[in-house]
Amino acid sequence: MSDPEEPDKPETPDEPQHSDAPQEDGPGHEAPRWMRFLERGTTVMLLGGLGSLVLSFLTLGVLPLGELSDEVKKDTPSSYRPMNQLEQTGFTVYKREGCAYCHSNFVRSTTSDVRRFGAPAEAWEYQDQYPQQWGTRRVGPDLSRESGMRTDAWQYAHLYDPRSTVPQSVMPPYPWLFQKKADGELVPTQEARGLVAYLNFLGRAMRESGPQTKTGSDAVNGVMSHEGH
Numbered sequence: 001m002s003d004p005e006e007p008d009k010p011e012t013p014d015e016p017q018h019s020d021a022p023q024e025d026g027p028g029h030e031a032p033r034w035m036r037f038l039e040r041g042t043t044v045m046l047l048g049g050l051g052s053l054v055l056s057f058l059t060l061g062v063l064p065l066g067e068l069s070d071e072v073k074k075d076t077p078s079s080y081r082p083m084n085q086l087e088q089t090g091f092t093v094y095k096r097e098g099c100a101y102c103h104s105n106f107v108r109s110t111t112s113d114v115r116r117f118g119a120p121a122e123a124w125e126y127q128d129q130y131p132q133q134w135g136t137r138r139v140g141p142d143l144s145r146e147s148g149m150r151t152d153a154w155q156y157a158h159l160y161d162p163r164s165t166v167p168q169s170v171m172p173p174y175p176w177l178f179q180k181k182a183d184g185e186l187v188p189t190q191e192a193r194g195l196v197a198y199l200n201f202l203g204r205a206m207r208e209s210g211p212q213t214k215t216g217s218d219a220v221n222g223v224m225s226h227e228g229h
């Protein structure tokens with residue numbers, strides 16, 4: 001059974017799709033409205049602008065993200081393990097207290113940085129730390145290689161009163177991370193224990209595995225051979 005005829009809809013492909021479209025650019029043939037709209041200067045500029053925006057979003061935003069996650073997957077050494085609960089707590093406190101205002105958390109691959117702090121930062125080290133606390137100032141030293149640098153007792157004493165361990169320090173004290181018991185004894189809170197655990201997480205995987213990228217090992221070897229002479 002065939003449907004009743006619909007004269008408005010062309011059914012065969014060889015029928016002209018747009019009966020009002022010009023067959024050729026002869027005189028007396030007006031271009032259709034959509035074509036005139038497309039050819040307008042403002043439309044061209046708008047579409048060109050939007051096109052460039054989408055293209056740059058894809059090439060500068062989406063593509064590098066994919067490449068970065070591939071790189072992180074490829075470079076992560078087997079000694080790396082994600083932050084545990086306590087270290088996560090510490091990371092939250094680190095962000096909340098604004099430690100990044102004075103401390104960077106990123107070793108650059110320059111000789112001075114590598115000599116002072118160790119292997120340069122690599123992408124895989126930051127996979128659990130979001131937003132990354134790279135920081136922009138170094139009022140205090142970089143902390144991305146802090147693990148194993150000090151004892152926990154030193155860290156607690158320093159957090160409670162920095163000038164008790166470093167007399168000339170300008171770092172502010174963080175007494176609210178400690179509880180004073182009735183007998184006057186100071187006990188680090190869960191937040192302080194987390195913070196020290198987080199400081200001991202920083203750079204641990206790098207210390208155990210060494211740089212995983214060529215840039216990283218080149219920077220370290222460059223500094224070491226420099227120092228050998």
Ligand code: HEC
Pocket residue numbers: 093094097098099100101102103139140141143146149150162166168169170171172174195199
């Ligand atoms: C006003 C700036 C400032 C802020 C904010 C600050 N620090 Fe510091 N920090 C310093 C300075 C300066 C030093 C170097 C002197 C010293 O050791 O106290 C330092 C040293 C340190 C050290 C010792 C590094 C080492 O091994 O020599 C650690 C660890 C540290 N800070 C952690 C923190 C943490 C965690 C926070 C946030 C809770 C923080 N700092 C906030 C300025 C700051």
